[in-house]
Amino acid sequence: MTERTRRPSAPTIYDIAEKAGVAASTVSRALNKPGRISTETEARIRAAADELGYRLNPMARSLQSGLTGNLALVMSDMTNPVYFDLVRGAERVTADAGCTLLFADSQENVDIELDAAQRLLRVADGLMLVGSRLSDEQILSLSALKPVVTVNRLVDGIPAATAEVEVGVHQAVRHLHELGHRDIVYLEGPSASWMNGRRHEVIAADAAALGMTVTFLDSDGPTIEGGHAAVPRVVATGATAVIAFNDLLAFGLLQGSREAGVDVPVSLSVVGFDDIFGANLLTPPLTTVRSHMRNLGEAAVLALRNAIAGEDERETERPATELIVRGTTGPVAPAGP
Amino acid sequence: MTERTRRPSAPTIYDIAEKAGVAASTVSRALNKPGRISTETEARIRAAADELGYRLNPMARSLQSGLTGNLALVMSDMTNPVYFDLVRGAERVTADAGCTLLFADSQENVDIELDAAQRLLRVADGLMLVGSRLSDEQILSLSALKPVVTVNRLVDGIPAATAEVEVGVHQAVRHLHELGHRDIVYLEGPSASWMNGRRHEVIAADAAALGMTVTFLDSDGPTIEGGHAAVPRVVATGATAVIAFNDLLAFGLLQGSREAGVDVPVSLSVVGFDDIFGANLLTPPLTTVRSHMRNLGEAAVLALRNAIAGEDERETERPATELIVRGTTGPVAPAGP
DNA sequence: CCTAAGATGGCAAGCGGTTGCCAGTCGGGC
């Protein structure tokens, strides 16, 4: 057997206590309750701790307090670039608070999601659900265990962080209207997605207010393939513009259109949601509604920490959305009936 | 104060013991040591546990065993799509083992990386470093605390999971050679990246073997911006093809070339590494060397679990690489001297 | 000079499981 690095068992507060000639409880207080112990004793203890390379055993503390200092995040699909900034923001704020972020991907699968949520909840103080596909009941049952915060989803009695929807959609619909579009398609996301419902509603309302016709088309899934497969059905509607539930769908729409010989943006305008990685790299670059996911991630962590602390859930601010106009939208083709 | 959901303290083995009329130790054994307790007693205990909705308190077990069942993963940049599949694979295998994955992003910053690693190490049984920018010494000092596994990086005495480099590079260089390229550029990644060093070496060797000239150019960073900024210097070398350290650089190269009026692949061929999200969506789609990151993530977890178990570190298999030929490579322009 | 409040530090009981050791029971072999 190879000579491997010895990993001696970590020093405990008892080791420190012995070295400093005090009781373990005194060490604990010296390290955690500022002012509780006399200055010189505390200094002696800290010196001993440093010398021993002491590191607190979080499990022991957790056992006592019931709190782990971990926050869990379960998302529907980490491969979806939408969530990058969200995770970044969440991770950042979590670390700033001295906590650590646990994290799982449900791959758009309810069973996996539920399983991951329950698994993480055992070792975390609370849970954030992003783009959850769980039912309201399932979410409520999770929240019976530990505090739960939903992101871009509203469940009665559960604190939530949501991005504002209206402004971005409003800008997008108006933008299409100004370009002369009157018949548009909304390519739906997953029916279990709360955010999809919101976008659907707001688009319907805005379009109606401007006298535009909207056809709602289901997609196979919020993916590139889903968008690709939807092209024939979109074309069949005769609409001159499509708003897709997300950029992945829009990517697929673009890809499928090219293969089908449909010229974007000349004969079809395409708008996505989220402004994910790559949206500006395509040719033409994608017009899309950006939401500030980073802020959303931060807001979620804040809300969760509030819930864990048992504070009254204050209204969290809703990160804004805005239309980014690029190359996939253009004036409706002059060709008429 | 609003009437909020009661979260009664979770039932313990003592509650079960009382309900089943046995001792707590018997409950513990019934639940964990199959066969140690008589069938009917065990059944009675399990029934009581179910009825109470018992869930083991992992902290308590951890205190005892010193193991948390958490595996930590620190990566240089989670925004980099290369790591998607790696994380997916790692997460999957971790969950299958009944463990949970902790996860942090160092944003290409050594200080953040070290901080995150230390923070996670306190609550995890071991650590995986992906694309680490830490020095060998720093990594060794981490490994003095808990088992550490590096991914795509070799440090003496530290178990590692690495992707195979030779085959993919070999295919790429030969591919360019067959297209008639004789002068090529390698656009370097971060000097602190071990993988960059490997790619550099293998490209140098392969090119030399085929009688090709390679110019090595530094980049500002392994990002789209870095690739974009490098275009003038690449063009200045007079080379007819570039191999970029990763796809992000290649993306930038493509973008910059278009703006500079350099026609890819007619007057410049571009090859990337990793086959990240979006590589096939660009126009032209990117020729790139794919590595099977999912396998790499799985291999890393396996290696880490071995190290934690204290087993002799067996050789882990090295996931293969392969060239994916798409549209950014073409025959060298016939224009000659 | 006596009492009282404040400062300081120790004792010991948990937090929830795990496990070595032991005791009682039971069945079988000689």
Added chain:
DNA sequence: GCCCGACTGGCAACCGCTTGCCATCTTAGG
């Protein structure tokens, strides 16, 4: 009929830290 081992299950110590309560000592006020 007796001894031994297998089988069951209980006791209690322990993992490392926190904290309520108490004892002691200081210092100040009356």
